[in-house]
Amino acid sequence: MRKIILQLLYCVLIRLFLRIFVGVKFGKAKFLLEEKQFIIVANHNSHLDTLTVMASLPRQIVHKVRPVAAADHFGKTKLKEKLTNYFINALLIQRKRDKDNPENDPIYKMVKALDEGYSLLLFPEGTRGEPEIQQPLKPGVSYVLMQRPQVKYVPAYMKGMGKAMPKDDNLIVPFTSSLVYGQATLIQSNDSAEILKQIEQDFNQLKG
Amino acid sequence: MEKLLRLDFIHNNDILFVIALIFGILIFASTLFFIVGLIKPHAKLGELKARTNSWWVMASLFIGATIVNHTLAYIAIGLLSFVAFRELYSVLEFRASDRRAIFWAFVAVPIQYYLAYIGWYGAYIIFIPVAMFLFLPLRLVLKGNTEGIIQSMSTLQWVLMLTVFGISHMAYLLSLPEIPGFSAGGRGLLLFLVFLTEINDVMQFTWGKLFGKHKIIPKVSPNKTWEGFIGGVMSTTIFGYFLAFLTPLSTYQVIFVSFALAVSGFVGDIVMSSVKRDIGVKDMGSSIPGHGGILDRIDSLSYTAPVFFHLVYYIAY
Secondary structure: OHHHHHHHHHHHHHHHHHHHHHOEEEOOOHHHHHOOOEEEEEOOOOOHHHHHHHHHOOHHHHHHEEEEEEHHHHOOOHHHHHHHHHHHOOEEEOOOOOOOOOOOOHHHHHHHHHHOOOEEEEOOOOOOOOOOOOOOOOOHHHHHHHHOOOOEEEEEEEEOHHHHOOOOOOOOOOOOEEEEEOOOEOOOOOOHHHHHHHHHHHHHHHHO | OOOOOOHHHHHOHHHHHHHHHHHHHHHHHHHHHHHHHHHOOOOOOHHHHHHHHHHHHHHHHHHHHHHHOHHHHHHHHHHHHHHHHHHHHHHOOOOHHHHHHHHHHHHHHHHHHHHHHHOOHHHHHHHHHHHHHHHHHHHHHHHOOOOOHHHHHHHHHHHHHHHHHHHHHHHHHOOOOOOOOOOOHHHHHHHHHHHHHHHHHHHHHHHHHHHOOOEOOOOOOOOOEHHHHHHHHHHHHHHHHHOHHHOOOOHHHHHHHHHHHHHHHHHHHHHHHHHHHHHOOOOOOOOEOOOEOHHHHHOOHHHHHHHHHHHHHHHHO
């Protein structure tokens, strides 16, 4: 039941809304069907980012992808948390690491979700920041990738979303924007800084 | 069902004839490129084929929306305006503080088309040139960011005029009152306008490709030549002469109107070319294969629609 609701929501309603009203041009995402599991690594400019990536996914796997979101923002109230859990299928994490309580540790939670068979959607810039300006990447994604090196990461780059709906503004103004995917890649090194550099290069390449 | 579908065009031989003509031309073009492709496999026909395929889609959509259902036509043309507006303003530099005003400009789209739909000519004709012209600067001023405000005020109004006010004349053709003895009506006029504008684009392109030598305005558009322009205008005028039965105009009037339409189509084309040159892009987008964005296709319509409408309105209504 939930699977059908998620498919209907993302692959029909939100996709149509984003494409026709906002003006998002979706890049091809069919190739994701060939991967058993992956981590989508996307840049972050807007509230619309999560919806855009989710709506771009092939219908068959949309319920298998969990966007990773900050608990302090989305878990503010019990209701908000429930809704986020049900409709966005989100994995709520706290921003800081907590090595004493693995249950609360963000890295532990993400690795656990991978082991349960889910794919992840991550925004390593952390905060949405100034519209259309890239923030330095946080290392969380590289830690997860290092712990599960057999999982590929897929860079995704969005342009213009920060103009359609920037930070601190709840008004959506249609703006021609786009989402493009890079190739699914295995990490090459065991060094966090190098993995982040690689992802940043992927972003710059997709920026075009 | 009777109300939903206006299938009475089946009994309207004039309109039916033009629809057959449109699809006849498309079949001819597709067959031609197919045969040329067989004879000369190395000829670069990819773009022409993509263009023709897109023409099939556009022609079917246009005929489907405008001829079959009256209300749907206003919505379809309104949507065209909306997408064109979004496409154009997105490539122009607007400030972050302009967002609220831009939002109101978007709101103006359905209002303008609603006014056309109910046929309230007085309000329709002043809504964007007067009401929005006065209101949008106010919304910008209230935001308080004066740096670069002149540019935002003028650009926003220009985009709105070109993509919404201009294009909405297509819709108002459908709201014109009936003239006794003129059976094609607003749908005939709309068909005449769109068909002639697009045939004008194609003819200018074809004449230019075949015989083009002397450039008209090389700094703006190096592909535009006197040969293409004159050949295009002449062919369009001849087409207009033969399609006169779609309009309530006399022979001399229809020749004059077709001529004016052909020239204004050319003007719309080079105006948009100059804008693209200024911002440094070749096409406005990639939504129509072979053509570029929506705006690359309707740039001439944004000029021909108001020119054609007001000429016909003055002469016949």
